[in-house]
Amino acid sequence: MNGASAREESVLELKFGQVGIANLRLWHADPARLETELGDKVRAAPALFRFAPVVLDLSHLPTLPNAVEARELLGGIRRAGMLPVGLAYGTRETEALARELDLPVLAKFRANYEALAAAPAAPAIEPARPPPAGAPEAVQRATPDAVQADSVGLIHEQPVRSGQQLYARGRDLVLLNLVGNGAEVIADGSIHVYGALRGRALAGAQGDTRARILCQAFHAELLSVAGQYRVFEEIPRELRGKPVQAWLEDDKLRVEILHT
Numbered sequence: 080m081n082g083a084s085a086r087e088e089s090v091l092e093l094k095f096g097q098v099g100i101a102n103l104r105l106w107h108a109d110p111a112r113l114e115t116e117l118g119d120k121v122r123a124a125p126a127l128f129r130f131a132p133v134v135l136d137l138s139h140l141p142t143l144p145n146a147v148e149a150r151e152l153l154g155g156i157r158r159a160g161m162l163p164v165g166l167a168y169g170t171r172e173t174e175a176l177a178r179e180l181d182l183p184v185l186a187k188f189r190a191n192y193e194a195l196a197a198a199p200a201a202p203a204i205e206p207a208r209p210p211p212a213g214a215p216e217a218v219q220r221a222t223p224d225a226v227q228a229d230s231v232g233l234i235h236e237q238p239v240r241s242g243q244q245l246y247a248r249g250r251d252l253v254l255l256n257l258v259g260n261g262a263e264v265i266a267d268g269s270i271h272v273y274g275a276l277r278g279r280a281l282a283g284a285q286g287d288t289r290a291r292i293l294c295q296a297f298h299a300e301l302l303s304v305a306g307q308y309r310v311f312e313e314i315p316r317e318l319r320g321k322p323v324q325a326w327l328e329d330d331k332l333r334v335e336i337l338h339t
Contacts, residue, residue: 100164100185101128102306103156104136108144114155121160123310129160134185136167143172146179153180232268239264239278246284260300269293276323279303288327293337297323307332 105113121128133156137143144152156163165183166173177184232251239245239254241261246252252266255273262278264270270282272294283290283305290304297318301310302325309325309332322337 101131101133101161102136102167103133103161103163104139104167104306105152106139108140108148108152110151110155113152114159117156117159117161120310123312125160131161132164133161134165134167135163136169137173137176138167138169143170143176146176149176149180232271233266238274241278266290275320280325281308282325283327288330290326292325293323295322296320302332302334304332309334 103117107113135152135156137149153163163182165185166177166180168184174184232253233247234253234255235245236255238256238259239262240259243259244263244265245254246264247266247268247270249267251268251271252264253271253273254264257274258264258272258276258278258280260277263281264272264278265281265284267285267287267290268282269291270280270293272280272292274294275296275298276292276294277298277300279301280292280294280299281301281303282292283303286305288305292302292304297320298314299311301308303309304325304327307327307330318334318336323334324337325332325334327333
């Protein structure tokens with residue numbers, strides 16, 4: 080059977096790709112308050128939040144809800160206008176709850192309590208030893224060069240247009256052109272836009288609180304650093320079209336004019 084015949088007989092094609100999914104972290108297991116507060120956000124920015132997929136992070140609740148309580152929380156999310164698609168990866172109890180709810184556990188969204196205590200201890204760092212006599216200069220420079228190579232960001236020269244998404248996994252994203260309305264740029268590190276930023280920019284996508292967003296002309300719809308976000312229905316006059324930087328300070332997203 081050739082490839083064309085196989086495609087004609089198959090009923091589907093399944094691929095995995097980058098999908099924008101929001102992380103919804105709960106501080107209290109109160110379905111009514113959840114529906115109210117989340118509904119306010121959806122009404123404030125319907126183009127961004129209505130019918131948006133979310134992963135529910137239960138790691139900051141005092142106790143994990145049972146299946147009945149969790150279904151009430153999921154119902155509140157749906158009534159608010161968003162669509163829960165899974166639970167954030169956490170403990171074995173979280174995985175068991177997800178099975179009861181017929182939801183997947185998404186490992187990309189890891190509960191904060193999950194890894195630190197269980198992480199293996201960092202290996203002891205031995206003091207540097209001088210190179211043997213007569214060693215070539217390249218040997219002495221090998222380690223610094225390797226670090227620099229790993230830290231190179233993803234450089235993108237073309238405009239990022241409406242409907243497009245660009246993701247720099249494990250590094251910074253450097254954009255030499257504009258980000259259009261409805262476009263989305265994401266980086267695990269910082270985002271540098273040497274042009275107008277009109278879409279959405281999400282830095283520190285895997286939780287790096289040191290990440291920053293910097294742009295030459297600010298017109299953004301949404302900024303996010305390590306999950307802390309701000310939606311701009313109207314750009315403040317003092318920021319519109321100006322060089323701007325955004326960063327986290329005391330777990331709050333700061334957005335200010337970039338003074339050069």
